[in-house]
Amino acid sequence: MSTRIPSLNWLRVFEAAARTESFARAAVQLNMSAAAVSQQVKALETRLGTPLFHRHAHAVTLTEAGRAYLPSVQQSLLMLETATTGLFGETREQRLYVQSVLLFAHGVLASGLPGFQAAHPQINLSLSTGNVISDFANRFTDLQIVFGNPALFNTESDELLREHLYPVALPEIAEQIAKPQDLLKFTLIEVSTHRASWPRLFEHLRLPAGQARYFFADNSLMAAELAAHGSGVALARAPASDRIISLSGLVPCLPDIACPGQEAYHLVYPSRTSMRPAARVFRDWLMDYSAAVQTR
Known part of the structure; x- marks a missing residue:
């Protein structure tokens, strides 16, 4: 049989094609x-009896079956690499998955x-990003960098970086805000995934949060783009x-007005x-690097 x-x-x-989302980049x-990459992926799909990729003009994306299969493949390959290194010495390349x-x-x-990679060329780092807690569930990674309560992940953790909050806007809007109450004249862009943001600043400034008008975005990059x-x-969230x-192109609305955030990375x-x-x-590198960023 x-x-x-x-x-x-x-x-x-x-694994290489899934990680790079490209047969060409995987080939390199x-x-x-x-x-040859395309041929071997097709052979795997034939063996499994299901497509693993959606093919596009210049890229590929995983199907639902491919996304479900990838973590097990990555974990299995890493187990083999680890066992080989343990028995027969260091391998030329060490793969590392960070989210x-x-x-x-x-x-x-x-x-x-770039500095980390220059200092450790033997480590092949794969970086992926997420935004909410569910993005970090059921994913195979060596290390995860999260924001908020690390106890939600039932793992060991190190605090990396805390934040401080202050309002920013385009210069022509910022110049219209002379005192904290003036913030309430404008729509406030809120990141829906954060538990403590504008209300935290209002508490610090002793402003009535109930008078604010909000526009909700799901991440800080989108919030900045909307403000721009x-x-x-x-x-x-410095x-x-x-x-x-x-x-x-955003600037602080009220110089010297900031408050410490409630949570940390x-x-x-x-x-x-x-x-x-x-x-x-x-x-070890990230702990030192984050400490240096915090003190800038």
């Missing part, structure tokens, strides 16, 4: 031709990762939001004692 366990090489090709990483809240990835991680197009006043605030992982070497290296 023939086994349904696919070829290991097919799985490696599938694997030192193959794009046609981060979008704002932290954009405003903090992106600027630091004149939709209202957004809330900076230092993670510093880059998007600058890129969007945390690095979460199943167990420090069972952490793979590449993850341990990244954790």
Whole structure:
């Protein structure tokens, strides 16, 4: 009787194509031709009896079956890599999977990762982003960077970075806001996934929150983009939001008006004692890097 366990090489090709969302980029990483990648993915799909990718003109995206299959494939490949390293010594390349809240990835991680990669060229880092708690559930990753209560993940954690909040807008709107009460004349862009934002600032400023008019967005990057197009006043979440605030051309509405945020960014992982070497290296680097960002 023939086994349904696919070829290991097919799985490696599938994982690379899924991670890069491109047969061409996967081919470069694997030192193959794009046609060979496509052929091996097709062979895997034939073996499994279901399509794993939607094919587009210049990219591929995972089907529902492909998304469900990917974490198990990644975990299995990493288990093999770890076992091989443990028995036969260091491998030339160590793969590491990190998932981060979008704002932290954009405003903090992106600027630091070139330095990390230069210092640790043997670690092949794969970074994905999420926005709400459900994005971080049932995903195979070595490390996750989350915002809020780390106890929700039932894992060990390290606090990375706290934030402070202050209102920002286009210069022509900001100049109309001379005192805190003037904020209530404008639509306030609120990030719906945060538990403590504008109400937190209103409490600090002793303003009546019930008089505010809100426009809700689901992440801080979108909130900044809306403010950049004149939709209202957004809330900076420094230092993670510093880059998007600058890129969007937004300025503080009330100089020297800021309050500490209620929550923080945390690095979460199943167990420090069972952490793979590449993850341990990244954790140590991230702790130092986040501390440096916090003190800027």
